[in-house]
Amino acid sequence: MTVTNSEGERPTGRGPRLVYLLNVAQRRVQAAIQGEGEGTTAARAGLLMAVGERGAAMAQLGPMLDLGAPALSGLIDRCMKAGLVERRPDPGDGRAWFVVLTEAGRKARVQAIEGARALNARLIEGFTDNEVEAVARWLEAVRDRFPREKDR
Amino acid sequence: MTVTNSEGERPTGRGPRLVYLLNVAQRRVQAAIQGEGEGTTAARAGLLMAVGERGAAMAQLGPMLDLGAPALSGLIDRCMKAGLVERRPDPGDGRAWFVVLTEAGRKARVQAIEGARALNARLIEGFTDNEVEAVARWLEAVRDRFPREKDR
DNA sequence: AATAGATAGTTCGTATGCGAAGTAAAGGGG
DNA sequence: CCCCTTTACTTCGCATACGAACTATCTATT
Numbered sequence: 001m002t003v004t005n006s007e008g009e010r011p012t013g014r015g016p017r018l019v020y021l022l023n024v025a026q027r028r029v030q031a032a033i034q035g036e037g038e039g040t041t042a043a044r045a046g047l048l049m050a051v052g053e054r055g056a057a058m059a060q061l062g063p064m065l066d067l068g069a070p071a072l073s074g075l076i077d078r079c080m081k082a083g084l085v086e087r088r089p090d091p092g093d094g095r096a097w098f099v100v101l102t103e104a105g106r107k108a109r110v111q112a113i114e115g116a117r118a119l120n121a122r123l124i125e126g127f128t129d130n131e132v133e134a135v136a137r138w139l140e141a142v143r144d145r146f147p148r149e150k151d152r
Numbered sequence: 153m154t155v156t157n158s159e160g161e162r163p164t165g166r167g168p169r170l171v172y173l174l175n176v177a178q179r180r181v182q183a184a185i186q187g188e189g190e191g192t193t194a195a196r197a198g199l200l201m202a203v204g205e206r207g208a209a210m211a212q213l214g215p216m217l218d219l220g221a222p223a224l225s226g227l228i229d230r231c232m233k234a235g236l237v238e239r240r241p242d243p244g245d246g247r248a249w250f251v252v253l254t255e256a257g258r259k260a261r262v263q264a265i266e267g268a269r270a271l272n273a274r275l276i277e278g279f280t281d282n283e284v285e286a287v288a289r290w291l292e293a294v295r296d297r298f299p300r301e302k303d304r
Numbered sequence: 305a306a307t308a309g310a311t312a313g314t315t316c317g318t319a320t321g322c323g324a325a326g327t328a329a330a331g332g333g334g
Numbered sequence: 335c336c337c338c339t340t341t342a343c344t345t346c347g348c349a350t351a352c353g354a355a356c357t358a359t360c361t362a363t364t
Contacts, residue, residue, distance in 0.1 A: 018275050018284075019181055019268065020198065021291035024218045026178035027351075028298035029171055030320090034352085043320060046172065059342065066176045071321045073344055078319075095329045095342040116171065123170050123294060131286045132170075138279060138287045139173035145274060146180035149323085179321075182350090186322085195350060211312065223351045225314055230349075247312040247359045301353085 022142075029119070036115045039082055043075050045112035048105055051085060055100035068148075084108055174294075181271070188267045191234055195227055197264035200257055203237060207252035220300075236260055 033042040050056060050064045062072050076099060079085045084105035090096035101109060124132045185194040202208060202216045214224050228251060231237045236257035242248035253261060276284045 018288060018291070019185075019194070019271060020218075021288060021295065022174070022178050022181060023194070025291040025294040026174050027218075028295055028300075029174060031300070031352075032298040033171075034319095041319070042171070042175070066172075066179075067320095068322065069343060070323080070345080074320075077344095090342095093330075093342080097343075119171060122297060126293065127286075127290060131290065134279075134283045134286050135290045136170060136173060138283065139170070139177040141278065142177040142275060143173065143180055146184040148180075148183070183322080186349095193349070209312095219350095220352065221313060222315080222353080226350075229314095242312095245312080245360075247357095249313075 029123075032119065033115065036119075040108065040112065040115070044079055044082070044084065044108075045115065047075055047079055047099075048084060048101065048109040048112050049116070051099050051101055051105075051109075053101065053106070053109075055088070055098050057090065058097045058099060061099065066143075066148075068150075079105070181275075184271065185267065188271075192260065192264065192267065196231055196234070196236065196260075197267065199227055199231055199251075200236060200253065200261040200264050201268070203251050203253055203257075203261075205253065205258070205261075207240070207250050209242065210249045210251060213251065218295075220302075231257070 030042045033040060033045060046065050047061070050061050056064070058072060058076070061067070062069060065072065067075065076085060076087065080087065083102055085099050085101055088098040088100055090098060127135070182194045185192060185197060198217050199213070202213050208216075210224060210228070213219070214221060217224065219227065228237060228239065232239065235254055237251050237253055240250040240252055242250055279287070
C-alpha cells in the first residue's frame with residue numbers, strides 16, 4: 001500500500017503534495033533509466049542524444065540539457081572516461097570545445113533513443129492526450145516560473 | 153525564448169519530452185526552495201515537516217520521504233550538523249532511533265511549512281483543479297509504475 | 305539457550321547538479 | 335597595440351541520492 005501519512009504529518013502538510021511527488025517521480029524515472037542498459041544513466045543518455053551524430057558545441061549542450069557549465073563539464077568527463085564521447089578543440093575559438101561521439105557512443109545513443117521511446121510510451125500509458133498535454137504544460141510552466149539565476 | 157532544438161536533436165527525439173521536462177522542473181523547484189530561506193533546502197524542509205513536533209522514528213521517515221536508509225542517514229547527519237534535529241535512542245529497540253527537532257528545528261519547520269504553502273500556490277497558479285488533479289495523478293502513476301527495487 | 309534470519313542504521317564509493325572562484329581566450333574601446 | 339570586460343570552461347566544495355557491504359540488534363526456530 002502507498003504511504004499516505006494519515007496522521008497529518010505529510011511532507012507538505014496538505015494537498016496534492018506536488019513538490020514531493022515531483023521529486024519522487026523524477027527519481028523513479030531516473031532509476032528506471034539506470035536499470036535499462038548497463039552503463040546507461042539518464043544524464044548520459046541525454047548527453048548522447050543531445051550531442052547527436054554530428055557532434056555539438058559544449059556551449060550548445062548546456063541550454064539543450066538545461067545544465068550549468070560545471071555539471072556539463074563533469075558529465076562529459078564521466079562520459080569520456082566511459083569511452084562514449086571525445087572532446088575536440090574548436091579551431092575557430094580557443095575557448096570552445098566540440099563534443100563528438102565515439103563508436104561506442106554511437107551505439108549507446110541508438111539504445112538510448114530506443115529506451116527513451118519505450119519509456120515515454122510507458123509514461124503516457126493510461127492517460128489521454130489532453131491529460132498528457134496538461135502535464136507537459138504544467139512541467140513547462142514550472143520550468144518557466146522558476147528560471148535559473150543566470151537567465152533571470 | 154525557450155530552447156526548442158529545432159534541428160531534431162532534442163533530448164528525447166520527439167514528443168513532449170516528459171522525461172526531460174520532469175527532470176528540469178524538479179531541479180528548478182528544488183533550487184527555488186533553496187533560494188527561499190538561508191540554510192533551507194528541499195530535502196531538509198521535507199525532513200523537518202516529516203519529523204513533526206513530536207518527532208518520528210527513522211524507520212517511519214524513510215517511507216514518508218521516499219528515501220533509502222543511506223540517504224536518510226546522511227540527511228539527518230547534515231541536519232544535525234546544522235543544529236536542526238537530534239537523534240534519540242529508542243528505549244525499546246537497540247537498533248532504532250528517533251529523530252526530534254531542536255528549538256532551531258522547530259522554527260525552521262514553521263518556515264518550511266509556510267514556504268511549502270506559498271510554493272504550492274505558485275505551482276498550481278493558472279491551472280484548473282482538474283488539471284492539477286491530472287498532474288498529481290500522473291506523478292503518482294509514475295511513482296507507482298517504477299517502484300523501488302526493494303518494494304518490487 | 306543456541307543459531308539462523310530478518311531488521312535498523314551506518315559507511316563507502318559513485319553519479320548528479322549547484323554556486324563560487326579561477327583560467328584562458330575573444331572582443332571592444334582608447 | 336594595450337587594457338578591460340565578456341565568454342567558455344574547469345576546478346572545488348557541498349548537497350543529494352543510490353546500491354553494495356557492514357554492524358548491531360531483535361526474532362523465530364529448533
